[in-house]
Structure formats: C-alpha cells, structure tokens
Amino acid sequence: MLSFIFISFCLIVAGLGIFLLSKVQRLKEKDKQISALKTSLEEMDEQAKLIMRTDMELNKTQEELDKKISGLDILQKLSRDISTTLEEKQIFKKISNEYLEELGFEKSLAFLWNDLKREFHPCLNLGYGDVESEKIKITVNADKDYYLDLIHSGKTASSVFVPNNFLTKDKIYQLFQVRSFIICPILAQEGDQGFIFVGTQNIETCITEGEQELITILANQIGQTLDNARLFEKTWRSQQELEIKVEERTSQLTQALEEVGKISKRKSDFISSVSHELRTPLTSIKGYAAILLAGKLGSVPDEIRSRLEKINRHSDELVHMVNDLLDISRIESGKVNMNMESLELKYISDKVADLLSEQMKTKNITFSSNIPDDCQKILADRSQIERVFINLVGNALKFTPEKGKISINAHRSGRVIQVDITDTGFGIPEDAQEKIFEEFFRVENTINQEVKGTGLGLTLVKHIIEAHQGRIWVKSKISEGSTFSFTLNAA
Amino acid sequence: MNISLGFSENKDHIQATNEAVGQAMVGLGKTRGDLAIIFTTIEFAHPLVLKIANNLLGGIPILGCSSLGIITNKGIFKHGFAILLISLSKQIFLNLALVKEVNKKTPITAGRELGEKLLYGCKDVRRNLSLIFSDGLISDGTSLINGLQENLGRSFPLIGASASDNHAYAKTFQYFNKDVLTDSCCGLLFGGKMNFGFGIKHGWKALGKIRYVTKADGNIIKEINGEPAVKLYEDYFAKDALELAKELRRISIFYPIGIYLQGEKEYLLRNIISIKDDGSLVTQGDIPQDSPIRLMIGTKDSCLAAAVTSCEEAKKNLGAQKTKFVMIFDSASRFTLLGRQCSRELDIIKAVFGENTPLIGIYTYGEQAPLKSISYLGRAYFHNQSINVLALGGQ
Numbered sequence: 001m002l003s004f005i006f007i008s009f010c011l012i013v014a015g016l017g018i019f020l021l022s023k024v025q026r027l028k029e030k031d032k033q034i035s036a037l038k039t040s041l042e043e044m045d046e047q048a049k050l051i052m053r054t055d056m057e058l059n060k061t062q063e064e065l066d067k068k069i070s071g072l073d074i075l076q077k078l079s080r081d082i083s084t085t086l087e088e089k090q091i092f093k094k095i096s097n098e099y100l101e102e103l104g105f106e107k108s109l110a111f112l113w114n115d116l117k118r119e120f121h122p123c124l125n126l127g128y129g130d131v132e133s134e135k136i137k138i139t140v141n142a143d144k145d146y147y148l149d150l151i152h153s154g155k156t157a158s159s160v161f162v163p164n165n166f167l168t169k170d171k172i173y174q175l176f177q178v179r180s181f182i183i184c185p186i187l188a189q190e191g192d193q194g195f196i197f198v199g200t201q202n203i204e205t206c207i208t209e210g211e212q213e214l215i216t217i218l219a220n221q222i223g224q225t226l227d228n229a230r231l232f233e234k235t236w237r238s239q240q241e242l243e244i245k246v247e248e249r250t251s252q253l254t255q256a257l258e259e260v261g262k263i264s265k266r267k268s269d270f271i272s273s274v275s276h277e278l279r280t281p282l283t284s285i286k287g288y289a290a291i292l293l294a295g296k297l298g299s300v301p302d303e304i305r306s307r308l309e310k311i312n313r314h315s316d317e318l319v320h321m322v323n324d325l326l327d328i329s330r331i332e333s334g335k336v337n338m339n340m341e342s343l344e345l346k347y348i349s350d351k352v353a354d355l356l357s358e359q360m361k362t363k364n365i366t367f368s369s370n371i372p373d374d375c376q377k378i379l380a381d382r383s384q385i386e387r388v389f390i391n392l393v394g395n396a397l398k399f400t401p402e403k404g405k406i407s408i409n410a411h412r413s414g415r416v417i418q419v420d421i422t423d424t425g426f427g428i429p430e431d432a433q434e435k436i437f438e439e440f441f442r443v444e445n446t447i448n449q450e451v452k453g454t455g456l457g458l459t460l461v462k463h464i465i466e467a468h469q470g471r472i473w474v475k476s477k478i479s480e481g482s483t484f485s486f487t488l489n490a491a
Numbered sequence: 492m493n494i495s496l497g498f499s500e501n502k503d504h505i506q507a508t509n510e511a512v513g514q515a516m517v518g519l520g521k522t523r524g525d526l527a528i529i530f531t532t533i534e535f536a537h538p539l540v541l542k543i544a545n546n547l548l549g550g551i552p553i554l555g556c557s558s559l560g561i562i563t564n565k566g567i568f569k570h571g572f573a574i575l576l577i578s579l580s581k582q583i584f585l586n587l588a589l590v591k592e593v594n595k596k597t598p599i600t601a602g603r604e605l606g607e608k609l610l611y612g613c614k615d616v617r618r619n620l621s622l623i624f625s626d627g628l629i630s631d632g633t634s635l636i637n638g639l640q641e642n643l644g645r646s647f648p649l650i651g652a653s654a655s656d657n658h659a660y661a662k663t664f665q666y667f668n669k670d671v672l673t674d675s676c677c678g679l680l681f682g683g684k685m686n687f688g689f690g691i692k693h694g695w696k697a698l699g700k701i702r703y704v705t706k707a708d709g710n711i712i713k714e715i716n717g718e719p720a721v722k723l724y725e726d727y728f729a730k731d732a733l734e735l736a737k738e739l740r741r742i743s744i745f746y747p748i749g750i751y752l753q754g755e756k757e758y759l760l761r762n763i764i765s766i767k768d769d770g771s772l773v774t775q776g777d778i779p780q781d782s783p784i785r786l787m788i789g790t791k792d793s794c795l796a797a798a799v800t801s802c803e804e805a806k807k808n809l810g811a812q813k814t815k816f817v818m819i820f821d822s823a824s825r826f827t828l829l830g831r832q833c834s835r836e837l838d839i840i841k842a843v844f845g846e847n848t849p850l851i852g853i854y855t856y857g858e859q860a861p862l863k864s865i866s867y868l869g870r871a872y873f874h875n876q877s878i879n880v881l882a883l884g885g886q
Binding site: 070106 | 731740
C-alpha cells in the first residue's frame with residue numbers, strides 16, 4: 001500500500017515536474033514572443049517616427065508648392081493689371097485686398113521717397129485704418145535712414161532675415177502690428193524710389209524664400225511700371241508742349257500769311273492800277289511816235305527818226321512789261337480763268353521751236369526735242385502754257401552762246417508729266433537759283449547787261465505753272481548750262 | 492419652423508448688415524423671426540453692426556460669433572456677414588443666456604453659471620438641445636463644458652463652437668443680442684418638440700505605439716510615460732523644444748495628440764497651444780491623467796472622408812425628417828490643412844444634404860459635441876480638428 005502511495009506520489013511529482021517544465025517552456029516561448037512583439041512594436045514606432053518626419057517634410061513641400069502656384073497665378077494677374085497702367089497713382093490702386101490675401105497677407109503699405117520734401121509718402125494702404133497708417137508714416141519717416149539704406153542696398157527684409165543696419169524684427173512687428181512680414185525695395189530707374197511692405201497677423205504663416213521671391217518680383221514689376229508711367233508722362237507732357245508750340249506757331253504763321261496775302265493783294269491791286277494808268281499814256285506816246293515816223297506831220301530828219309524809233313521800241317518794251325505785270329497780278333489774284341484742255345505737248349514744243357527758229361539759225365544753235373508717247377497729252381491752258389514755253393526757250397536762246405544746244409525733254413511719273421528745257425548757256429550762279437523766280441530779279445553778270453529783260457518773265461512762268469497745280473525749279477552750273485523743269489498734269 | 496438665410500460680402504459694414512439682414516427678412520416673408528444667428532468674419536465684429544442688426548430685426552434674440560471664414564451654399568468666404576433667421580413653431584421654446592469674463596471666473600464656474608441661466612424658465616419644459624458659442628481663446632474649453640454639464644446633465648446634447656479670428660489668435664468675438672463681447676460664452680437652450688441630428692468626425696489616424704499621460708493638470712500634460720511631455724514630439728520629429736516651438740502651429744494641426752476612448756473608433760483630439768519651459772505641453776482641452784494617448788496624423792483625403800461620415804451620421808440621426816437647414820462648425824485647423832481643397836469639403840456637405848438645403852457655417856478654434864461612444868453615450872466633449880454637423884429637421 002505504501003509502495004503504491006509512493007509510486008503514485010512519484011508519478012504525481014514526475015507529472016507535476018513535466019507540467020512545470022512544459023509550463024516553464026511555454027512561458028519562455030511567451031516571453032520570447034512578447035519580446036519579439038515589443039521589438040516589433042519598437043520598430044514600428046521607429047517607422048512611425050520616420051513616417052511622421054517624412055510626412056512633415058512632404059506637407060511643407062506641398063504647402064510651399066501650393067503657395068508658389070497660387071502666388072505665381074496671382075502675380076501673373078497682378079502683373080498684367082499693373083503693367084497696363086500708365087498713370088503713377090493708378091499703379092498702386094491695382095493691388096487689391098483680394099490679390100494680397102491670395103498671396104497670404106492681409107496688410108500692405110507702400111511708400112515712395114519724395115526727394116524734395118525729404119520724406120516717405122504713402123501710396124498704398126491695405127488693412128490699416130487712417131490713424132494707424134498715419135502713425136506708421138510718422139515712425140517710418142523718423143527711421144527714414146534705415147529704409148533709405150535698405151532701398152540703396154536693394155535687399156529684402158523679412159521675418160526670416162533682416163539685413164544688417166536695418167531695424168530689428170521686433171520693432172517692425174510692433175510698428176506694423178504683424179507676426180510675419182516682407183519689406184522689399186521698389187527700385188525705379190528714374191524718379192522716386194520706395195518700398196513695399198506686406199504682412200500678416202496669421203500666427204500659422206511662416207515666410208518662405210518662395211514668398212520673398214514673389215514679393216521681390218512684384219516690387220520689381222511696380223518699379224518697372226513706375227518707370228514706364230513716368231516715361232509716358234514725360235513724353236506726353238513733351239508732346240503736349242510741342243502741340244501747344246505748333247499751335248502757337250501755326251497761328252502766328254496763319255496771321256503772317258494773312259498779312260502777306262493782304263500785302264500781296266495790295267501790291268497786285270497797285271500794280272494793276274498803275275499798269276492800267278501807264279498803258280493809256282504809253283498808247284498815246286506810241287501813237288504819236290508812229291504818226292511822226294509815218295511822216296504824216298511832215299518829213300522827219302534822220303536823227304529825229306532814229307530817236308523816234310527808239311521811243312517806239314522802248315514804248316513797246318514798256319508795254320510788254322506792263323502787260324506782264326498785269327498778267328502776274330491777274331494770275332496772283334485768281335482773276336485769270338485757266339481754260340484747261342487736253343493739249344499735244346509735241347505740238348506746242350514744235351510750235352515754239354518754229355517761232356524761234358530764225359533766232360536759233362542766227363546763233364547757230366541746235367534744237368532738239370524728245371517727248372515720249374506717254375507724255376504727249378497734257379492738261380493745260382493753251383495760250384498760257386505756250387507763254388511758258390516761249391519764255392523758257394526764249395531765255396535759253398538769249399543766254400546760250402553761238403553753236404550751243406537747246407533741248408526739250410519730257411518724262412512721266414504717274415499722272416504727272418515733267419518737262420525739262422535744257423541749254424548749254426552760261427548758267428546761273430547757285431545763290432541766284434532760288435531768287436530767279438522773284439519779280440524783277442536779274443542775275444548780276446555781263447551777259448545780263450547786254451541782254452535786255454524786265455525780270456518778270458520767270459515770275460510770270462512760275463505763276464502760270466502754279467496755276468496749273470504744277471511746280472517749277474532750275475538746276476544750273478556756271479559755264480555748263482541750265483535746266484528749267486516744270487510739272488503738268490497728264491490729260 | 493421656418494428659416495431664411497442672408498449673406499453679404501460688401502466691404503462697407505453697415506451696407507453689408509443691411510443687405511444680409513434684408514435678404515433674411517425678405518426670405519421669411521410675413522412671418523416674424525424668433526431667433527437670429529449671426530456669423531461674421533473678424534472685420535465685421537463691431538458694436539455698430541450688431542446694433543443695426545438688432546434694430547432691423549426688431550429686437551429679437553441674437554446669438555453668434557466671429558470666424559476666419561463663413562461657409563454658405565454659395566461658397567466659402569474670407570470676408571462677410573451671414574445671418575440665419577429662424578421662426579419657431581409653437582411647440583418649440585428657447586432661452587438665451589450669456590456669461591462674461593470666463594477666464595476671470597474660471598471656465599468651470601462660468602460653465603456652471605451659463606448652465607443655471609439657460610435652465611432658468613425652462614425647468615418645466617422638455618429640454619432638447621443646447622447651442623453655445625464661446626471665446627476661442629479660452630485655454631480650458633473642457634472645464635467650461637464640464638461646468639455646463641453639471642447643470643444641464645452629462646448626457647444632455649450640447650453642440651457648440653469656439654469663435655475664431657483671422658488666425659492671429661489675438662481676439663475672438665461673441666454676439667449676444669446687440670452686444671459684441673470677448674472672453675464670454677453665450678448659448679441657447681431649445682425646449683419642446685424639435686428634431687435634429689448631428690455628426691462629428693475628424694479623420695486623423697493614430698500612428699506609433701500607445702503612451703500614457705503619467706502626470707497632468709487640467710489642460711497641461713506634464714509627463715508622458717514618466718518623461719517630460721515634449722519628448723514625445725522631440726522623438727517623433729527629431730527636433731528640440733525650441734525648434735518645435737517655431738513650428739508648433741503646423742505640428743499641432745497636422746499631428747495632434749489623440750486620447751484613446753474605450754470602445755470608440757475615433758480618438759478625441761487635442762491641439763497643442765504651447766510648450767512650457769519644463770517640457771509640459773499645453774493643450775486646448777483637458778487630458779485626464781493616466782489617459783492612453785497616441786500621436787495622430789491627418790491627410791486631406793482622411794479629412795474629407797471624415798466630412799462624409801459626419802454629414803451622413805447627422806442625416807441618419809434625423810431619420811425620415813426633411814432637413815430644414817444645416818449648421819457647420821468646422822475646425823480652423825482643417826481649413827489650414829485642406830488649403831485650396833476647402834471647397835471640396837463644402838461640395839461633400841452639399842452632396843449629402845442636397846444642393847439647395849440652406850447651409851451656414853463657420854471655422855472654429857474648438858468644437859463641442861457629444862462623441863457618440865458606446866461607453867459615453869451622449870456626453871459632450873471638447874473637440875479639436877473636427878467637423879461638427881448639425882442638421883435641423885421639420886415637416
């Protein structure tokens with residue numbers, strides 16, 4: 001019995017031992033598992049830390065990117081609005097609360113330096129009351145040297161970085177009542193420079209480099225637009241001054257022209273009346289001279305005859321001069337009606353050549369005419385234009401030495417036909433070429449002393465050509481000859 | 492119950508008030524309004540604005556607060572004046588109350604006082620819902636609720652918002668009748684037959700191992716796992732306390748502390764307001780000692796998914812009732828986190844309740860609402876980072 005009890009006891013002890021051993025084994029395994037779980041948990045926690053750090057960096061980058069995209073979008077809109085402004089005062093009005101808030105700020109001020117008054121004056125105020133902005137203006141001007149230094153250095157100050165020799169961040173926070181800020185110089189090439197301030201009370205705002213860049217771009221844009229506006233204003237003012245000057249000058253010229261017109265009319269009237277008055281006695285002189293020459297009052301001795309012939313010739317010249325003067329006066333005053341008709345240029349040229357052929361033969365002068373087919377038809381008054389040709393070819397004949405050449409050429413340019421009458425005469429001095437069409441002007445030379453003339457022929461020619469809406473000019477070289485050119489409308 | 496909305500973003504305060512109140516009054520037709528809830532952005536928080544509104548509305552009760560943004564059917568506005576004008580049915584009663592100088596009185600005392608005032612005159616009526624607006628800069632929001640609950644009852648439905656400013660965290664405003672106040676809490680108590688549904692979610696997810704608050708005092712966490720509380724953030728972000736302090740707002744928004752509540756899927760979030768010299772963390776709501784906590788991480792997608800769930804729960808709680816209007820108290824942190832995608836959250840709300848359901852909301856520095864937990868059924872908490880959706884129903 002005892003042995004049974006002993007065996008049973010041994011078995012129980014052995015069983016308990018085995019159970020205990022297995023329990024210890026299981027506990028060890030559990031410990032191992034717990035330890036493994038703890039390690040895993042610690043590892044997972046470390047991973048969680050990595051996730052958190054990465055997530056924060058990603059968030060920051062994302063935020064920065066969002067800000068940049070949004071900022072660039074706003075900046076583009078703002079730049080477009082600002083750059084189209086050409087009035088200095090309007091530039092800052094384009095910066096609105098909406099734009100500013102999109103850029104992440106709710107307060108902004110801009111100051112421009114007035115060199116004459118030696119002070120900063122505000123040109124933008126967003127987010128401040130009148131009292132606040134006035135207070136800020138006074139403080140800014142009290143610390144003006146700091147701001148001027150910042151402008152001259154071209155550097156940007158912000159909550160992140162404040163350049164040396166500038167105000168402390170705390171002073172700026174206090175003055176502008178913000179928690180974050182950017183102050184950027186407005187650097188205009190011409191005129192007053194200044195600075196723009198943007199700020200926010202938002203405690204969550206952290207100024208980034210990207211934001212500083214955006215505000216710098218905005219300040220540069222404002223600077224450039226200020227330059228453009230000032231340049232435009234300068235140009236506009238100059239233009240205004242010029243316009244006023246032109247207006248004044250035009251008015252003076254109009255008055256002068258009216259005066260000239262009046263004088264010219266008086267002159268024409270005078271010439272007209274004098275010419276009329278002269279013609280009557282001249283006709284009498286010429287008539288009596290003719291009677292005496294005809295011997296109707298008895299025979300006239302040769303000496304007297306020769307004197308009478310002179311009287312008669314000079315009277316003819318005087319009549320001719322008076323007629324020319326009358327014609328000039330009439331054309332000037334518009335009393336002569338031009339009977340415009342289609343004429344053959346070649347015909348006129350030939351007619352004139354024929355008329356003067358005897359004189360040409362005498363002086364052994366070669367005459368040529370080259371009038372192309374497209375220049376045949378001109379629109380002119382027959383009698384007047386013939387006078388032009390006779391005068392010009394006659395002059396050429398007078399001033400061309402023997403064995404010389406006279407030619408008439410024409411060419412067409414659109415609706416205008418140009419006629420050139422060229423001779424190989426003595427030529428006209430350069431300083432006389434402009435005056436040659438003036439009344440009674442005669443070139444001072446030996447030839448003119450020999451060749452007679454009234455000094456009215458070319459004046460008459462000029463008036464006739466101008467009455468035909470043409471113009472006349474001369475090109476000449478001493479000893480080589482002259483070319484008188486004039487234009488007429490093609491028929 | 493009839494409701495009408497008015498909104499204006501006119502920059503002239505007086506014109507904006509006239510426009511918005513005018514719209515709301517016209518919308519209500521000949522019916523007289525019984526209650527006006529006014530939300531404005533910070534620049535409209537001016538005594539003159541409230542006086543004009545009070546005059547125009549004929550002296551009816553006004554309740555409201557300031558915010559960094561206004562949410563309406565038409566969009567999210569950074570500047571504006573919004574009004575919700577309510578004409579109550581005869582079966583609904585309301586009582587308004589205000590408590591000033593919350594910090595001076597201590598939040599818990601102020602909470603008790605508000606509770607007493609709200610109950611005054613409503614003791615014989617079936618109380619239904621309380622709506623409160625408090626200063627967003629009250630450091631211990633939880634104590635305020637605790638004080639309130641001592642009088643109203645722990646499981647009494649309490650929905651509220653902590654007013655916000657333009658992220659300056661300088662001054663927030665509360666509106667009570669014709670007064671603009673700070674450091675105050677105003678509220679109303681609805682009694683009688685009233686149907687409402689609410690939902691509150693944040694969308695942040697726990698990451699890393701569970702830790703325990705080994706030493707805490709109200710809203711100050713002194714130690715976590717026997718070490719200075721700040722070490723939790725130092726370890727996770729490999730930054731010292733000074734560096735953390737510089738980025739505290741961002742860290743607090745993206746990675747708040749989550750308090751684990753038994754049986755709840757979501758954690759109760761706590762924003763970090765500041766770091767003390769001894770390494771303690773100051774939070775916006777309290778964290779009880781021995782609370783299991785975890786660090787939380789939020790993404791835009793998880794935030795938006797939470798908005799869907801919150802709206803759906805509010806709608807579901809309303810049952811077969813037609814939604815008369817929706818009121819949103821959305822965390823200012825979510826506004827920052829979502830950034831340009833804020834409008835997507837509004838789209839979600841409109842998609843759940845219908846495009847034309849009247850909608851009004853604000854961004855808050857704290858939200859108050861029951862966390863629908865199995866263990867703490869009906870008890871209201873102070874929340875951070877949440878979207879709080881209140882839907883009122885009617886025939």
